[in-house]
Amino acid sequence: MTAFVVRRLLLAIPTLIGITLLTFALLHLAPGGPALALAGEKASPAQVAAVTRALGLDRPWPEQYGKWLADLLRGDLGFSYIRQTPVVALIAQRLPQTLLLMLCAIAASIALAVPLGVYQAYRRNTFADRFLNVGVFIAWSMPTFWFGTLLIALFAVRLRWLPVGGLQTIDTPAFDWPSRIAHLLLPALTLAIVSIAGWSRYIRGSMIEQLREDYARTARAKGLPARAVLFRHTLRNGLIPFITLLGGTLPALFGGTVISEQIFAYPGMGQLFWESAVDRDYATLLGMTVIAGVLVILGNLAADVLYGFADPRIRYD
Amino acid sequence: MDSPIRGFGMTEASHDPRWRLSAVASLSLAWLVFVIAACAGAPALLHLDANLTDVAHSYAAPSAYHWLGTDGLGRDELARLLSGGRITLAVGLVAALVAMLIGTGYGAISGYYGGALDTLLMRIVDVFLSVPTLFLLLFLAAMFQGSLLALMLVIGVTSWLGPARLVRGEMLTLKERLYVEAARSIGAADGRIIFRHLIPNAAGTIITTTTFTIAGAMLAETALSYLGIGVRPPTPSWGNLLSSAQSDLFARAYWLVLPPGMAILATVCAFNFFGDWLREA
Numbered sequence: 292m293t294a295f296v297v298r299r300l301l302l303a304i305p306t307l308i309g310i311t312l313l314t315f316a317l318l319h320l321a322p323g324g325p326a327l328a329l330a331g332e333k334a335s336p337a338q339v340a341a342v343t344r345a346l347g348l349d350r351p352w353p354e355q356y357g358k359w360l361a362d363l364l365r366g367d368l369g370f371s372y373i374r375q376t377p378v379v380a381l382i383a384q385r386l387p388q389t390l391l392l393m394l395c396a397i398a399a400s401i402a403l404a405v406p407l408g409v410y411q412a413y414r415r416n417t418f419a420d421r422f423l424n425v426g427v428f429i430a431w432s433m434p435t436f437w438f439g440t441l442l443i444a445l446f447a448v449r450l451r452w453l454p455v456g457g458l459q460t461i462d463t464p465a466f467d468w469p470s471r472i473a474h475l476l477l478p479a480l481t482l483a484i485v486s487i488a489g490w491s492r493y494i495r496g497s498m499i500e501q502l503r504e505d506y507a508r509t510a511r512a513k514g515l516p517a518r519a520v521l522f523r524h525t526l527r528n529g530l531i532p533f534i535t536l537l538g539g540t541l542p543a544l545f546g547g548t549v550i551s552e553q554i555f556a557y558p559g560m561g562q563l564f565w566e567s568a569v570d571r572d573y574a575t576l577l578g579m580t581v582i583a584g585v586l587v588i589l590g591n592l593a594a595d596v597l598y599g600f601a602d603p604r605i606r607y608d
Numbered sequence: 609m610d611s612p613i614r615g616f617g618m619t620e621a622s623h624d625p626r627w628r629l630s631a632v633a634s635l636s637l638a639w640l641v642f643v644i645a646a647c648a649g650a651p652a653l654l655h656l657d658a659n660l661t662d663v664a665h666s667y668a669a670p671s672a673y674h675w676l677g678t679d680g681l682g683r684d685e686l687a688r689l690l691s692g693g694r695i696t697l698a699v700g701l702v703a704a705l706v707a708m709l710i711g712t713g714y715g716a717i718s719g720y721y722g723g724a725l726d727t728l729l730m731r732i733v734d735v736f737l738s739v740p741t742l743f744l745l746l747f748l749a750a751m752f753q754g755s756l757l758a759l760m761l762v763i764g765v766t767s768w769l770g771p772a773r774l775v776r777g778e779m780l781t782l783k784e785r786l787y788v789e790a791a792r793s794i795g796a797a798d799g800r801i802i803f804r805h806l807i808p809n810a811a812g813t814i815i816t817t818t819t820f821t822i823a824g825a826m827l828a829e830t831a832l833s834y835l836g837i838g839v840r841p842p843t844p845s846w847g848n849l850l851s852s853a854q855s856d857l858f859a860r861a862y863w864l865v866l867p868p869g870m871a872i873l874a875t876v877c878a879f880n881f882f883g884d885w886l887r888e889a
Contacts, residue, residue, distance in 0.1 A: 309735030321751055425632070428884070432877040434827055436834045437869035440853055444865065546742030550831060564743060565835055568750040576747050580739055587738045 299595055303588050310584035311363065314577050315356050321573055324348075328573040330372050342372065368578035373570055378578035381563060386582070388458065389559035392551070393544050395479035397537070400486040405530075407487075408494025409521060412529075415499055430488035435547060439481035439554035446477060453477055456555035474557070482551040486540050493536055494529065501525040531602045538594025541587045633885035636878035643875055647697060650690035657687060667861050677863040679856070689867055692844035696872070699760050699839070700826035706764025707821050711771025712814060716802050718772070719779025730776070733769050741766055745828060749837045759838055763828045771817045778810040785809075812886075819883035823876045830872050846872045 321328035326343040334342070343349050347358050362369070368378040407427075411420045447455040454474050501507060502525055510520045548561030556562070560579060567575040670677040676685035718729040736744075744766050752758040782788070783806060791801050807814070826846075832838030833847025841848055849868040856864040 305731060306735055306738060309732065310738060313735055313739065317747060428880060429873065429877055432823065432827075432873060432880050434830050434834075434847075434850075434869065434872045434876070436831060437850055437853075437872065440850065440865060441869070444862075542738060542740040546740035549742050549746065549835070553835060564746060568746040568835075568837060571750055576743075576750070580743050580747065583743060584735075584739045587740070591738075 295599060296596055299592055303592055306588055307585065310581060310588075311360055312356070314580050314584075315359060317580070318573060318577055319352075325573075328571070329369070334372065338372070363581065368581065369574045371567075371572055371574045373572040374575070378575050381575055382560065382578060382582055385558065385560045385563045388557065389545075389548050389552070389561060392475065392478055392482065392548060392557065392559055395475050396482035396486070396544060396547075396551075399479050399483040400490055403483070403487045404490035405494060405526075407491040409498055409526060409529075411491070411495040412498030412502060413517075413521060415495070415502075427488045427492055430484055431492070433484055433488075435481055435484060436550050436554055438484050439477070439551060442477045442481060443554070456557065458558055474555075478551045478555040478557050481554065482544065482547045485547065486544065489540070490533070490536065494533060497532055498525060498529040501529045531598065534594050534598045534601060538591040541590040542583070545583050545587065632881050636881040636885075639874060639878045640882070643693060643871070643878075644697060647690050647693035650687070650694065657684075667856075670863050676867050677861070679852070679861075679864055685864060685867065688844040688849060689846075689871060692846050692849050692868070693871060693875075695756070695839055695843060696826055696829055696846040697875075699756070699763065699829040699845070700822045702760040703763035703767060703825035703828070704818055704821040706761060707767035707825065708771055708814065708818050710765065711768035711817075712775050712807060714768065715772040715775030715777075716779055716807055716810075719776035720783055720798070720802050720806065722780075726776070730773075733772055736769050741828075742831065745832060746835070746837060749832050753837055754840075756839065756843075759829065759832070763825050763832075767821055767825055767828065771814075771821060774813055774817050775810060778813045779806055782806050782809055816883050816886045819879050819886065823879035823883070826872065826876055826879070 318325045318328060326339050326346070326348045327334065329346070330339050330342045347355055350358075366379060368382070370376075371378050371381060374381065407423065411423050414420045443455055446453045453476055456478075457474055458471070504525075507520055507525050510524050511517065545560075548559060549565050550561070551557070552559045552561035553565050560583075564576065564579050566572075567579070667678065676689060679685055679688065714729065718726045745762065748762040748766065749759065752762060788801060788805060791805055796805075829838055829845065830847030830850070833845045834851045836848075836851060839845035839848055846868050850865070850872075853865040853868070
């Protein structure tokens with residue numbers, strides 16, 4: 292098991308290096324060159340020269356990359372000259388909010404996609420299944436920002452049940468659970484809509500495969516109630532490949548936070564990314580791209596390890 | 609028919625999925641033809657200009673004159689919706705074309721040559737896939753914002769990963785076929801085998817993937833325009849028509865919120881349904 296985890300970690304290293312190379316290349320694509328990009332468009336020639344010297348941008352690029360990578364490994368993601376703040380500090384402030392939002396979205400997706408997929412698999416090719424299939428396709432094609440706007444129209448403007456946006460009610464004490472949860476519901480649902488559709492479709496397919504197996508029919512034929520066979524026998528097997536899918540959805544969820552946080556004025560990484568894109572604050576954009584890539588790789592790694600736990604047939608060699 | 613073990617084991621009645629799906633697929637096709645014709649013919653069909661402001665009649669509810677009402681500047685919403693559709697559809701089609709050209713070439717080379725080259729090329733795809741696509745899109749769109757062509761290219765170069773993987777997978781099986789061996793035995797070069805034999809035989813996969821890619825590219829355009837980094841006002845697009853929708857909501861102007869969203873949803877859905885039908889058929 293340890294060997295398996297270590298090998299997985301080693302395999303992740305080339306991908307990590309690839310991500311740093313990609314972001315490094317992105318910086319050099321910037322019109323006007325990396326120094327101007329980092330210093331900001333309104334920087335004076337003297338400021339640009341200072342940035343060039345400080346980051347060694349006048350050196351050959353392998354040397355630049357080496358220095359940039361060394362800084363990165365020390366946890367130095369650079370300095371946002373536009374915000375006059377180290378990028379690490381900006382991200383550290385926003386990341387927890389975004390991880391909380393993503394966690395809620397994953398919970399919502401699982402809570403809705405699993406029952407939906409199981410039901411559709413059990414009633415496969417019936418009218419109910421086909422009807423739900425159309426619904427799933429519509430959710431899959433949904434422009435998320437519009438879905439979020441509709442949720443606001445219904446729950447915040449018309450019914451006045453939930454807040455329009457923000458982190459929590461302004462006049463409440465430092466950390467107020469009921470208010471935080473109320474402010475998380477709509478952004479999380481908006482973020483989750485696409486994964487609810489994708490995952491339920493996947494679970495339907497994987498459950499149909501399991502339900503067709505002989506063991507499922509045998510369990511049913513020996514008199515076990517349908518519910519027991521569905522949830523105790525087939526669901527366990529049907530969910531195993533789903534763990535990998537969960538890891539693979541992380542980049543889309545990360546990207547989705549940009550839109551969800553923007554609609555609901557939720558101060559997280561996605562909003563910071565959007566603000567940085569509008570301000571062309573490339574230092575912050577690069578830092579966040581690296582962090583998101585690293586977190587996605589770690590998430591996939593965790594999914595691989597979990598997969599090993601869930602399916603004893605997987606060999607660790 | 610309704611046996612107690614229904615749902616378990618191979619008990620379902622066989623059916624022909626092609627016949628079932630064709631109703632949805634033909635509806636989708638009809639919608640696509642209608643939308644494309646309406647958007648293409650918009651300037652000739654309408655008596656109102658999409659950029660004509662009339663502040664005296666701002667936020668006018670739908671009427672016989674303004675079928676879908678007017679926006680905050682008194683511009684006719686139907687005219688904006690149709691000319692916005694031209695932009696969104698054009699961006700979706702061109703970006704998908706760019707993505708398919710890159711993806712098909714990349715996937716074909718990776719799958720055909722195999723070995724170390726394949727491993728390297730697929731590793732590169734893995735790297736791109738670990739970075740959230742919307743992050744890359746925003747990054748590049750912020751860098752090269754301005755022209756419509758730049759937007760099409762930016763969406764195109766961030767959408768080729770899925771097609772590349774699918775085409776590679778297809779190549780892996782196709783290259784083992786006898787006709788490839790036959791072509792090689794009469795001295796055909798690799799380039800000829802890939803472009804004259806393998807890619808035409810993968811046409812089914814490529815066409816199906818194209819429809820899904822168009823749907824994805826349209827969603828990318830609308831998302832970027834919604835975020836204010838895509839198509840720039842006053843040029844309308846389905847995405848930026850919705851970016852003001854949230855404030856319009858508080859003016860209770862539902863006619864500005866529903867039609868653009870429905871247009872995007874229905875058109876993206878139609879491309880997806882049609883692609884799904886192609887895949888099954």
